[in-house]
Amino acid sequence: MMNRSAFIKFRGTNSFLLHSLSSFQSGTHKASLHSNVSSLILKITNLNDALELFDEMSHRQPLPSVVKFNQLLTAVTKIKHFSSSLDLFKQMCSLGVQLDKYSISIAIKCCCQLNRTKDGFAVLGCCFRRAIAPDVYIFNALLDGLVLEDRILEAEMLFKKLIKQKLCEPDVVTYSTMIKGLCKFGNNFTALALLRLMEQKNCKPSIVTYSTIIDSLCKDKMIDDALKLLKEMVSDKGILPDVITYNSLICGLCKFGRWDEASKMLKQMEDEKISPDVHTFTALVDAFCKEGKVEEAEAVINIMVERGEFPNLVTYNSLIDGYCLRGEMIKAREIFDSMTLRGLAPNVVTYSSLLNGCCKNLNIEKAVQMFHEMIVKGLKPNVVTYNTMIQGFFQVGRCVDARKLFDEMHAQSQIPNQYTYRIVLEGLCNNRQVEEALSLFQLMGNSKLNSDIAVYNILIDGAGKNGKVDVARILFQGLIDKGLQPDVRTYNVMISGFCREGQLGESKLLFLKMEESGCPPDDVTYRVLLQGHLKNRHYDDVEMLLQEMDDRGYSLDASTLSLFIDHIAAGLLDRSMLKFLSKLVPKELLDDPRLCDWE
DNA sequence: TTAGGGTTAG
Numbered sequence: 001m002m003n004r005s006a007f008i009k010f011r012g013t014n015s016f017l018l019h020s021l022s023s024f025q026s027g028t029h030k031a032s033l034h035s036n037v038s039s040l041i042l043k044i045t046n047l048n049d050a051l052e053l054f055d056e057m058s059h060r061q062p063l064p065s066v067v068k069f070n071q072l073l074t075a076v077t078k079i080k081h082f083s084s085s086l087d088l089f090k091q092m093c094s095l096g097v098q099l100d101k102y103s104i105s106i107a108i109k110c111c112c113q114l115n116r117t118k119d120g121f122a123v124l125g126c127c128f129r130r131a132i133a134p135d136v137y138i139f140n141a142l143l144d145g146l147v148l149e150d151r152i153l154e155a156e157m158l159f160k161k162l163i164k165q166k167l168c169e170p171d172v173v174t175y176s177t178m179i180k181g182l183c184k185f186g187n188n189f190t191a192l193a194l195l196r197l198m199e200q201k202n203c204k205p206s207i208v209t210y211s212t213i214i215d216s217l218c219k220d221k222m223i224d225d226a227l228k229l230l231k232e233m234v235s236d237k238g239i240l241p242d243v244i245t246y247n248s249l250i251c252g253l254c255k256f257g258r259w260d261e262a263s264k265m266l267k268q269m270e271d272e273k274i275s276p277d278v279h280t281f282t283a284l285v286d287a288f289c290k291e292g293k294v295e296e297a298e299a300v301i302n303i304m305v306e307r308g309e310f311p312n313l314v315t316y317n318s319l320i321d322g323y324c325l326r327g328e329m330i331k332a333r334e335i336f337d338s339m340t341l342r343g344l345a346p347n348v349v350t351y352s353s354l355l356n357g358c359c360k361n362l363n364i365e366k367a368v369q370m371f372h373e374m375i376v377k378g379l380k381p382n383v384v385t386y387n388t389m390i391q392g393f394f395q396v397g398r399c400v401d402a403r404k405l406f407d408e409m410h411a412q413s414q415i416p417n418q419y420t421y422r423i424v425l426e427g428l429c430n431n432r433q434v435e436e437a438l439s440l441f442q443l444m445g446n447s448k449l450n451s452d453i454a455v456y457n458i459l460i461d462g463a464g465k466n467g468k469v470d471v472a473r474i475l476f477q478g479l480i481d482k483g484l485q486p487d488v489r490t491y492n493v494m495i496s497g498f499c500r501e502g503q504l505g506e507s508k509l510l511f512l513k514m515e516e517s518g519c520p521p522d523d524v525t526y527r528v529l530l531q532g533h534l535k536n537r538h539y540d541d542v543e544m545l546l547q548e549m550d551d552r553g554y555s556l557d558a559s560t561l562s563l564f565i566d567h568i569a570a571g572l573l574d575r576s577m578l579k580f581l582s583k584l585v586p587k588e589l590l591d592d593p594r595l596c597d598w599e
Numbered sequence: 600t601t602a603g604g605g606t607t608a609g
Contacts, residue, residue, distance in 0.1 A: 038601095070601045077602090105602045137602050144604070176604045211605045218606095247606040282607045289608095317608045324609090352609045384609050 037068045044075040047084055054088055058095055066092075070102045082110040099130065105137045112145025120145050136168040140177055147181035155181045172198070176209045183216030188225075191216065205237070211245045218252025226252060240272065247279045254287030262287075278304070282315040289322025294331075297322055313339070317349045324357025329366075332357055348374065352385045359392030367392050383414050387423055394427025402427055421449050422458060429462025437462055438471070451482065457489045464497025472497045488514075488522050495525065499532025507532060508541070523554035530556075534563050537572065546580055556584045 037057065044050050054072055057064050069092050076085040089107040092099065104126050111120035120142050127134045139162055146155035159178045162168055175198040182191040191213050195205055210233040217226035226249060233239045241249075246269050253262035262284075269276060281304040288297035297319055301311055311319075316339040323332035332354060336346060351374040358367035371389055374381065381389075386409040393402035406424060409416060416424075421444065428437035441459060444450045456479045463472040476494050479486060486494075491514050498507035511529060514521050526549045533542055549556070556564075564581055567573040 067601055074601065100601090102601050109602070135602090140603050171603090173604045180604070206604085208605045213605095215606060242605095244606045249606095251607065277606090279607050286608065312607090314608050321609060347608095349609050356609070382609090388609075 037064055038071060041068075041071045041075050044072075045079070047076065047079065047081045050076045050079075050081075050088075051084070054091070058091065063095060063097060066097050066100050066103060069097055070100070070106065073103065073106045077106055077110060080113075082113045086110045086114075099126065099132075101127070101132045101135060101138065104132065105135075105141060108138055108145075109141040112141050112148065115145075115149055117142065117145030117149055117151070134168070136171050136174060139168050140171075140173045143174065143177045143181075147177060147184065150184070152181050152185050170198075170203070172203055172206050172209060175203060176206065176212060179209060180212050183212055186216075186220060188213065188216055188220060188222065192229075207233075207239050207242060207245065210237075210239065211242075211248060214245060215248035218248050218255075221252075221256060223249075223252050223256060223258065241274075243269070243274050243277055243280065246274065247277070247283060250280060251283035251287070254283060255290070257291075275307075276304075276309075278309050278312055278315065281309060282312070282318060285311075285315055285322075286318040289318050289325070292322070292326060294319070294322040294326065294328075313344050313347065313350075316344060317347075317353060320350060321353040321356075324353045324360070327357060327361045329354075329357050329361065329363075346377075346379075348379045348382055348385060351379060352382075352388055355385065355388045355392070359388060359395060362396055364392050364396050364398065381409075381412070381414070383409070383417050383420065386414055387417075387419050390420070391423045391427065394423070394431060397431055399427065399431050399433065418449055418452050418454070422452070422454050425455060425462070426458045429458060429466070432466060434459075434462050434466045434468060434471075451484060453479070453484055453487055453490060456484070457487070457493055460490065460497065461493035464493060464500060467501075469497045469501045469503070486517070486519065488519055488525065491519060491521070492524050492528055496528045496532070499528060499536070502536050504532060504536055504538055523549070523552075523557075526554055527557055527560045530560055531563055534567055539573065542573075543577075543580070546584060549584055554584070555586045556581065556589075558589055561585060561589060 037053070040053055044053070050072060054069075057068065057072070069088075073085050073088055073092075076088060086107060089103060089110070092103065097103075104123060107123050107126075108120040111117065111123060124134060124138065124142065126132075127138070139158070143155055143158055146152075146158060155178065159170070159174070162170055162174070175194060179191045179194050182188075182194065195209065195213060198205060198209075210229060214226045214229050214233075217223070217229065230241060230245070230249065234241065246265060250262050250265050253259070253265065266276065266280075269280075281300055284300045285297040288294070288300065301315065301319070304311065304315075316335060320332050320335050320339075323329070323335065336350065336354070339350075340346065351370060354370055355367045358364070358370065367389060371381065371385070374385075386405060390402045390405050393399070393405065402424070406416070406420070409420075421440075425437045425440065428434070428440070437459060441450070441455065449455065456475060460472045460475050463469070463475065472494060476486070476490070479490070491510060495507045495510050498504070498510065507529060511521060511525065514525070526545055530542065530545055533539065533545070561581065564573065564577065568575055568577060
């Protein structure tokens with residue numbers, strides 16, 4: 001904690017101080033200034049102003065009321081200087097200001113926002129010592145702190161305790177905060193149940209309550225449920241969506257390629273005279289970039305600038321990521337420079353995108369250089385950064401360096417996530433180290449990571465590609481025994497493994513099982529099977545498979561088509577097959593010069 | 600109005 005003299009040193013001087021002082025020293029203004037603390041507080045826009053005012057207030061005789069101090073604390077909290085606000089709170093204590101529940105509530109909120117909920121509960125002790133009954137504001141701040149720190153079980157316990165022990169009557173904020181916590185942990189179902197419960201208890205959900213759930217549903221790909229909830233909010237409750245509600249919906253719709261509906265939403269916003277803000281535009285920029293449509297994203301940015309909204313760090317990061325995904329590093333660097341010129345400092349997300357771009361271009365040296373650059377700039381690599389670099393090393397076959405970084409991330413207390421394990425296992429498999437991958441998988445034990453279907457897909461594929469189809473089969477059986485549901489990729493890699501070994505009978509059995517298990521084959525399944533049949537010169541089922549593809553509206557890819565042409569050219573397949581194939585070939589492949597004699 | 604909850608990025 002900063003002591004008083006350090007505080008004064010830290011503060012420096014500024015115009016606000018000089019202004020206050022000049023009125024103060026003239027003497028005549030003393031009384032008016034005294035009564036003007038509230039209006040001075042209203043004018044506070046930066047931390048220094050606030051600290052000057054606090055200093056000035058603390059020298060007054062008598063001291064201003066606790067209300068004035070609370071107002072100042074609120075101002076500091078509003079500009080998000082939580083730890084300074086806490087320092088001021090502590091100084092209030094030592095000045096002997098009689099704290100009330102407002103001061104304590106602000107202090108608790110500051111602790112919680114700083115991820116120091118533990119200290120928040122300690123401050124709660126002040127309430128008891130001063131015989132102040134903690135109210136719903138205080139409990140809400142603590143509940144929010146637990147949610148912020150992902151301590152969802154403790155949050156639920158506190159929530160239940162409030163009700164059971166009648167510590168306070170939960171209000172709409174209490175419910176909304178608890179709902180936010182549930183949503184954060186993907187528990188949309190319970191969140192909805194809580195929404196119903198609050199209605200039962202005659203606590204009216206607000207736009208915030210609805211928006212919280214709508215946003216979570218959108219993030220979890222349940223857009224239709226989100227739209228349903230929106231309808232309920234508008235039609236049944238008469239609550240109109242605001243810009244935040246729209247942003248969540250537009251973001252969700254764009255992310256899942258539902259562009260038409262997204263543009264309808266935008267139109268609806270306009271009709272309701274709600275202006276899109278930087279979040280709205282950034283959601284559009286991001287979605288375009290993720291689809292590789294960087295030009296469209298740039299167009300959105302031009303529109304937003306025309307409308308007086310300016311891209312922020314997040315907008316720039318999305319655009320930089322878009323260029324990096326396309327491997328266009330010169331463009332990415334240009335955007336990076338113009339962002340820096342605008343005074344926006346790149347953060348760990350910016351660098352992770354750039355690293356990803358370099359790795360994508362197999363330019364690992366450049367990636368390593370930038371990795372160091374970011375550390376020199378004081379940015380701390382996070383899990384995504386490490387994942388990107390580890391993948392980059394594996395892609396160029398530098399398994400030892402990948403391993404070193406994997407160890408380093410532990411040392412830097414960055415906990416590997418499921419993506420890390422997928423990257424490492426895939427990297428090992430692709431570098432012919434299937435045994436290593438399998439033993440790492442064993443080491444993972446019965447954790448959640450061990451129940452990741454994507455991990456199984458990687459290992460089955462790796463085993464199959466490295467001539468270990470029996471291992472692949474054991475893994476496949478193992479995941480079923482575990483109660484995991486194979487997805488279409490699992491079937492595809494297993495079928496591919498069987499085909500590679502010439503076990504067409506096995507592959508056919510599995511293929512037939514897909515439909516039964518509620519996992520219908522996709523276009524990749526057919527391509528894998530067809531390639532397997534051709535490579536094994538087993539032509540019996542080929543026509544049937546092509547027919548089924550046609551029925552399902554699937555198309556052939558270049559490599560399968562190429563294989564067909566080779567077989568026809570070698571006289572292994574009849575030319576009459578060409579007509580059949582032409583139906584299954586997408587237009588762009590028809591331009592292939594080798595197909596010019598098709599018609 | 601002396602305190603609180605919801606939206607964007609790898």
